[in-house]
Amino acid sequence: MASAPATRRPVSRARAVATSRFDRRLAEIVSHATEVFCEKGYEGASMRDLSRASGMSLAGLYYYFESKERLLFLIQKHTFTTIVQRLKSRLEGVNDPEQQIRIFILNHLEYFLANPASMKVLSHEAEALKNGFASEVAAIKREYYRICVGLLDDLKRARGLQFSTRIAVLSLFGMMNWIYTWHNSRVDADAEQLADEMSDIFLRGVMTGGKVRR
Amino acid sequence: MASAPATRRPVSRARAVATSRFDRRLAEIVSHATEVFCEKGYEGASMRDLSRASGMSLAGLYYYFESKERLLFLIQKHTFTTIVQRLKSRLEGVNDPEQQIRIFILNHLEYFLANPASMKVLSHEAEALKNGFASEVAAIKREYYRICVGLLDDLKRARGLQFSTRIAVLSLFGMMNWIYTWHNSRVDADAEQLADEMSDIFLRGVMTGGKVRR
DNA sequence: CACTGATTCGAACGTTCGTTCGAATCAGTA
DNA sequence: TACTGATTCGAACGAACGTTCGAATCAGTG
Structure with missing residues (x-):
């Protein structure tokens, strides 16, 4: 699993905490996305489906990864x-x-x-x-x-x-x-x-x- | 294989000829579409891809079947x-x-x-x-x-x-x-x-x- | 030739797609 | 408290989607 926001790595002093928080949230999103991809297929699943499944806004997802x-x-x-x-x-x-x-x-x-x-x-x-x-x-x-x-x-x-x-x-x-x-x-x-x-x-x-x- | 246009069956007197002409063309489209679906997947293939592959206009395809x-x-x-x-x-x-x-x-x-x-x-x-x-x-x-x-x-x-x-x-x-x-x-x-x-x-x-x- | 139904197409419909952006909110320190 | 970077979101972007429609063209018969 990665450990940096999609855009620019945050050089945080509280690295351990910040990094793990980011990673935990990413892991949640990945987990929900897996279920959606499983059910509808990769092409068939839309970013809006993933947004709904993970309870995060469409735009918010792009903080965690740069593309579908x-x-x-x-x-x-x-x-x-x-x-x-x-x-x-x-x-x-x-x-x-x-x-x-x-x-x-x-x-x-x-x-x-x-x-x-x-x-x-x-x-x-x-x-x-x-x-x-x-x-x-x-x-x-x-x-x-x-x-x-x-x-x-x-x-x-x-x-x-x-x-x-x-x-x-x-x-x-x-x-x-x-x-x-x-x-x-x-x-x-x-x-x-x-x-x-x-x-x-x-x-x-x-x-x-x-x-x-x- | 079907044997009627997507919308309304044409009651042609020259049934054998007309039907087989229709069926032959449909079979060609099906054949090209199979290649495209194979390569890009069903969801990943667009009607425009199918149009390009079969050499028929986008709208023309819908004469032969009513939906992707x-x-x-x-x-x-x-x-x-x-x-x-x-x-x-x-x-x-x-x-x-x-x-x-x-x-x-x-x-x-x-x-x-x-x-x-x-x-x-x-x-x-x-x-x-x-x-x-x-x-x-x-x-x-x-x-x-x-x-x-x-x-x-x-x-x-x-x-x-x-x-x-x-x-x-x-x-x-x-x-x-x-x-x-x-x-x-x-x-x-x-x-x-x-x-x-x-x-x-x-x-x-x-x-x-x-x-x-x- | 004129006529008719079969076939094809350009252009557009409304919707949904993946992605972006700037502003708002949050959490953590000083 | 004020400040800063991490996180979230509403709104919108242009592109692409599946499908439709009316007009044009074709092929075959009278």
Whole structure:
């Protein structure tokens, strides 16, 4: 999250207090905006919608960020950074490739179900940003993708498997990210069980040798 | 596809000719609009964009459909209807559940890669329609979903398997539909090979008994 | 040719869009 | 208390939005 007004950074002597006040308010706005973007889509949501949702005047919002696009950027960057950071800390000390992949899936789904609006905005509005904003988020995405590729390559090496890592990783992402289109917390399982079921399907699918056909 | 101007149906004596002329022109517009919706999103694409892409004046477009929303509806309905129709004809005469599922996947991916723009608009703009338009497309989607559930239930019965059909079907849809976010025809395999790889992952995943863990 | 309905378009409608600006208000120090 | 920078807002900007309308053009028949 940023820590300066959209226009000019206030060099305040009471830095800690002023900065945190600003950041807290920005975080509130980001949170409300996430819900609105989730519901109406980035293009479909107007600044006036965001104003209404956050209880702040239209003009007031621009004290916290310089454009609607930057607001989407803040949401995506924060969400993606958090999920990668949590993943790294969870993977520490685990060496078995299969366990690592199960952790990858669990981490992804737990965050997904705990922050469905953020994750929908991240998944569904992936093409909405342009130029600098887009490339910064793309860099995080690439890192996240690379981590998963690494885990799968480890698994292949450890078990002497043969399959296209690219297809496998992207299929896995598809399984996981598609959830935003169907998950209903009132009828569907929680993250842990969902992660188990998807992990089973994916890992068996990728680890079982020989053709299933016939 | 419809067969009447947006406002009032022309009761022409040369029905065959007039109707087909109208339909041909509408199909061209739909085709151009699909590309534009694919590239800029439904909300992000303006009627002026569609006018430019199809080479017809802004006002002229409204002779062929009564609103931007109805145009999206035409795209989605035609795409979905076609894919379901092809699936049904391909499934005829096949009885083995595993083969049926492989056909389901192949049919989906072949259409996906042959009509990437249509399928992206279908997948990505699933929530853009409202009320009547939305429910008509939702009905086709439900039928498509139900077919896949039926095939998987058959497989479970035939092989004595145990897994959540709902999770399996939706995971499979995720794998397949996510393709629009990553497929690059210059580096990725063709539909047949892709379908084989995804079928292998999915079917092994769902058919392999016992825990893989440990 | 004249006639008719199908097709196309320029121009404009009223609305909403993202953003800006200057003035007002607030909070915190001196 | 007076002062200062942080924060908020009403009002407006020009641009772009989806849609409409009446007139012009086209194609096909008599």
